[in-house]
Amino acid sequence: MDYPLLNVLLTMMWFFLWVVWFMLLFRVIADIFHDDSMGGWAKAGWTIFAIILPFLGVLIYLIVRGKQMGEREIAWARGSEARYYAAAGGVTQPTDQADQLTRLAELKNHGDLTQEEYERAKAKVLV
Template identity: 60%
Template sequence: MNDVTLNLAADYPLLSVFWTTVYIFLWILWFMLLFRVIGDIFRDDALSGWGKSGWCVFVVILPFLGVFVYLIARGRGMGERSMRRAEQREQEFRTYVRESAGTTSHAEDLARLAELKNHGDITDAEYEQAKAKVLAT
C-alpha cells in the first residue's frame, strides 16, 4: 500500500489561514501598485521616450526599489495627471451627451434661424414666430 498523508482543512490552523490571506492580499496589492506605476509611466506625456524607457527598466529590473523611488519622485504628479484625465473624460462625456441630446444654446438656435431666413428657406413671419419661440424657452 501507498503511504500517502492526506492534508485536510481541519489540519490547517486558523492563524495560518489568516497569514495566508494577508500574504495573498499583499501580493495582489503589490501587483496593482506595479501596474499603476507602469501605466502612469506610459500615460505621462511630459516624460520623454528615454525617460519612459529608463523608468521601465528601473521598475522591471529592481521592482521594489524602482516602484518606491518612482512614488517618491513622481507620486504627486501621478495624482494630478489622474485628476486631469478624469476631468477631461468628464468634459468629453458632457459634450457627447449635449450633442447627442440635441440641446443647443439660444444663440446657436437664433444663428441657425437667421441662416435659414437669409437663404430664403423660411419667411419673415416664420422667422419671427420661431425666434419668439426660442426666446420664450
C-alpha cells in the same frame, strides 16, 4: 489536513499584500504612460526600472514622482470626461452655476450625496 486558523489568516494576508503590490505596480506603469511631460526615453527608463527591480523601482518612482500622480490622474479624468461630452451629441456638460447646483440638488435628493458632501460641493460651485 491540519492547517491551523493562524496559517489561514497569514496566507490570506500574504495573498492580499501580493494583490495590492500588483495593483500598485500597474498603477505606476499606467502613470508612466499617461504622463505627457516625460519623453520616450524617460518612460522607457522608468518602465525598465519598474520591471527589472520592481520593489525598488516602484518605491523610488513613488518618492520622486508620487506627488504629481494624483494631479495627472485628475487631468486625465477631466480629459476623458471632456471627450465623453464631445462625443455625446445631445448631452452637455453643466458649465453654468445654476446647472451645477441643480445637478447637485438632484444627486442629494436621489440619495447619492450626503448633506455634508452636498454642502462642500455647493461651496466649491459658488466660489
